[in-house]
Amino acid sequence: MGANAQFSLGKSSTESASASAVVQTDQVRAELIAHAPDGVDPGKTIWVGLQLQHQPQWHTYWKNPGDSGLPTQLQWSLPAGVDAGEIVWPTPKKIRIGSLANFGFEGTTLLPVPLQISPQFKPGLLAQDLEVKLHAQWLVCRQECIPQEGDFVLKLPLRSSTAIHATAFEAARAASPKPLPQAAQATVDAHGLRLQVQGLPVAWQGKALNAFVATPELLDAPASPDSDNAVSSAPAKAGTQQWSDGTWSARMPMAPNRSASPTAFEVVLSLGAQSVQTQASVQGAWPTAAAKLEVSPALQQALAANALAAQQTQESASVGGFVWALLAAVLGGLILNLMPCVFPVLAIKVLGFASQHKHSRAAQRAQGLAYTAGVVVSFLALGGLMLALRAGGEQLGWGFQLQSPAVIAGLALLFTLLGLNLMGVMEFGNWLPAGWAGVQLRHPSADAFLSGVLAVAVASPCTAPFMGASLGYAIALPAPQALGIFAALGLGLALPYLLASWVPAMGNLLPRPGAWMQTLRHFMAFLMWATVVWLVWVLGHLSGIDGAASLLALLLAVAVVVWALQLPAGSRRVFATLSIAASAILVSAIGQNVLKIEGATVGSSETTAEGAWQAWAPGRVDAELAKGTPVFVDFTAAWCITCQYNKKTTLNRADVLASFAAKRVTLLRADWTRRDPAITQALQQLGRSGLPVYVLYTPGRAPVVMSEILNAADLQASVAAL
Template sequence: MHRSFPLAVRIDWRDLGAVLALALALLTPAFAAAEESNLVRSPRATVSLVSEHAAVSPGQTVRIGLRQRLAPHWHTYWKNPGDAGSPPNIAFQLPPGASVGEIAWPGPDRFIIGPVASYGYENEIVFPMSLTVPQDAKPGSRLLLEANADWVVCEKECIPEEGKFSLSLPVEASARLGSDAVRAAFAIADARRPQAAPWKVASSADASALHMRVEGAGISAQSVRSALYFPERWGVVDHVAEQSLKVEEGVLTLTLRKGQGYTPAPSAGLLAVTDGGGQQRWFALDLVPASVPAAADSTAAAAETPASLPLWQMAAFAFLGGLILNLMPCVFPVLAIKATAVAGMSGGDRRAVRISSVFYTLGVLAAFLALALVLLAVRAGGSAVGWGFQFQSPLFVAAMCWLMLAIGLNLSGVFEVGSSLTGAGQELAERQGHAGSFFTGLLAVVVATPCTAPFMGAAIGSALVAPGFVSIVVFAMMGLGLALPFLLLGMFPAVAQRLPRPGPWMIRLRQAMAFPMYATAAWLLWVLAQQAGEAGLRLALAGTVLVGLAAWLVGLHQQGAGRSWWPRGAALIVLAGLAGLMLNLHGAAPAAAPGGAQAKNTEPYSAERLASLRAEGKPVFVNMSAAWCITCLVNERTTLSTAAVQQAMREHGVVYMKGDWTNRDPAITAFLRSFQRDGLPFYVFYAPGKEPTVLPPVLTQELVTETFEEQSGSNAAVIARQ
């Protein structure tokens, strides 16, 4: 029986392949060509992974790239994105034997939107990378490249995007180039490929600007219509500021405003030059301020290179700073040690007292020189660190906490290191007494370094960008300033001889001086909690118990519980446990928010936010602080948090920004270096339309409020308080 259907469909089986292909295209990501991966689409961008070759051969090096086709008015970013955004990142999963190089960044353009400027690309761009095919790849097989990438696209708003890409390239005996469309995409990047600069480049810097001078053949008013410098490192220049260009025959001069991340160190970058015909080219060059020596041929040549301050002035500032450091709150932990040392001079032989003060001075100088060498070595390795950098390590802070506790227990009499203070006049002539004086000098420097005194900031900042021998001289003068009061006391022992004769009062003084050491240990535990969180604090507290146990065991042995070996052996086992705690502490996760939450009416420091506020014409007060900087904490309690200062901020509309350097933070390091400073505390006030005003390390309410009034309320000259 024939059954009819209300609707008859006639299928031509010859079209089945086309139908299936259409369905597959609708259900899966599209492929532009065999040498292009799946496409990741959004209303803003179409992104893929592309290869310049449609087929590759074993051992060959070819180009691949992250291709971005952007909607009109949207842009993506260069490796230095400027004031906003971030560069694209790509992570590959490769077969064995294959490797991919770094992105060969095309030359960027600058986009200015309101008060911010960005460096990047519009329309279409490819970020090229080199791919090395495995030597053992078999012709007839396929090379599978998989990658995860993320990028940011911006118009008036910025939107982060991401995608997963898979590109399968056939392996053949000889390579084949890809389609015209893909090669045209690579040609866009090639047209922006930076060239080596064929000119001689020199630069100089003043208080607010960099001056770039480019000399060479082919430079003229007809061949250079415009020029723009793009630094590879963030913040070297003010990204949004106008770059003033002057072109003469054979000479191009560009004036750039310094940025928040400026440091007087060489900075690689690109000079984009547009010629009279509108063609733009990018030239790779290094911006080397004249205050920074390039590779010096000799020490004498380096000595002739001017630093930001003359050597005599750096040395004088360093000496004064070291002298004033004796009065700073940072040296509070050392006062107990100094007090017992001064008491030990009572009744001592004059020669022995003098020798003891000399050994103390040698200890101070040795510590300062060691710090100088470490700082210079780390800087030479390309890292940015500052004065007091060791306190940014939770491991160092924990070790100092345990050391302060051990010294306190020693002063309390739980155990002895050498002889007692009674009769110390005789002992000072012995080697052990001199070693103690030397160690006291070392410890005074280590504990005093978290903060800087007046004059020290300029001296340290200038010294660390000067030739090495200049840095050594400056740090030695700083040490001499710190040691001078104790050295003079030893050289003129008549002062010490006015102390009471040795007796029981020395024992009581020694025991009383233990409590500042215990207070210091407690403070360092608080600092550690800001750095390493609860886990780090638990480890440090366990260490304090072990230190106390070890001190008690050593005391038992010294008291002759008596001649048994077990107390000493047990103490060594306890100290081994302490070493194990240090290893665990080294791997402890940092605290989520070092330094605690921001105080009321403050906001965390951000270079981008600072630039935006200044562009809006708002006054900004920046406080760079750290949990380990006692002077910082004192200034905040006694000055910045007072009702008078808070009221002055409200009256003048001052935005209060606070940066926390408790843990290492490259952004804060760069900010400090932009003012040639390497230590804390550091305070700077930005009044609208004026140069920034640097305030001294020790603040008063009157100083801060007067600065706000003078800088915000009048057009008076900029106050220079160093």
């Protein structure tokens, strides 16, 4: 924070007034995470921590913030028998802004805290979880500074392992300074403070170190020693450092507004990724300290009124933002009808429209409502499942079900049977008891409801314009509001069919019933089988060529069984028995090939071999931006048809690739076909939860998230403006 910094007092960080495990702002994504690999039992120590992911050029502060700023504060609400320790602070970095210097953190940092489970912890016989509540406050700065806060809730299973964030806690442990057995000596004299430290690592000998004193308002932050300073032979000047007989020493000037006179203080020394900490005992008398500035009662009252007004404004804005999010969700669901994912469902919709002449106006309206109910209930079910799994620690996004080979195989089987039904090879009514068939015929609304369920099953891999932002917004909301967003998306998807069932003029636009309906029915079967081709291709990305071939063999076996069951009674018994037995043997022999996940493990990205495109990896974007190189990231998956459409029509065009090359843009492809927590986290930072997502990163600017449907001309114009 520099001399021209401005504070936005009272600005809240949360997108929701209710608590969750994640708080997202424009500057920081804050998440409460935990590490309890052995469960939660009395006598154990588990770890929790606030993970802060900063947008480029933004930072938060260490326990000594330097010339200005405030350290992050954590206030815990824990059950009886659970006690929180202090923050195990990572080693900070010196952040220079003009003539000032701050001590803090950029990029992604974790503030870990140990929780001690004492014998007094009594969860109760029916308790399944330990609920951890946190109220956190942090100050995030660039040139301006924004106070932010959030309420977090995390439930840890008592008797099972919580270790999904083991890597983050291990990295935090490595980033924390190691205790140094020898105490340091600090001598106060006319030049300020002379610090001497012995017992440092041998590899550090003769090198310039970074020095951080934990006591605020004690020493001058800009003049504190750092690794950019040269090692002096005689450190008489303030801010210099030297080595002599294995002892490191430095001259550290006092802060102009020094308000502390400690007899000992903590000091952290670092070089590269290594750091140590020790206590320095002070010898000599401190000069008289400056009086600590106090805030007048009038200013305190003004600040409190400012914060209250800001909170009320935010609450009003949050309500308005939720209403706009609902409207955007309805519009996104409506546009979803135009996405390639939904094309297979058009077969069922068109046939439904064409057959409506057989039903009364009331029956048509009932079917429209039933179809809408099927769509909305399915959206709510998928959204609720995703929210529940994410609350349990799973890193999931929209379309997560198509990262499962079992779900893909099930959908392929369903569409194979639907195609056979449309072709007339298999009639569901012939397989049902007479009473059931009668019920089905008397209640065509059940068919409409199931059609709505099928529409969501096929449409869920895609996101449409307005839909991606709504999904990302919903993830950060409390469950009731988030489910409202999912319901609005379902309403938008079902809206055309609902209107057509209630507005006769729309139905009159269709041609009159006739022989063409049977031809159309047979043609639609090929659309179903085209969907099967796509699903087999998606499975090939997960289970390899053996998995795809095994699924095709199993689908062929199912088709033979269906054919055998349609034969006359005499031959049906023989062929049906043989085909069912052969199918059972086939399932036992090759079924495991369909369900396995081959190749890359969770958390890794596939390597792309498409010319200029390179595989995305965590930290790769920041590394390229640090070199001054713009970056374009294609977040994609094999099961996302819109992604494949954009790839063929825009991203692989020679003129588009030439535009990227002219501006030396690094092209990265993040493949989310397999479940990849790193990619999920990157999407969450962008406020997205589904695909496709296209992001243009430019050094010194905020990332630009582009439309889900790419236009070559617009993309080239954005690149040309770099």
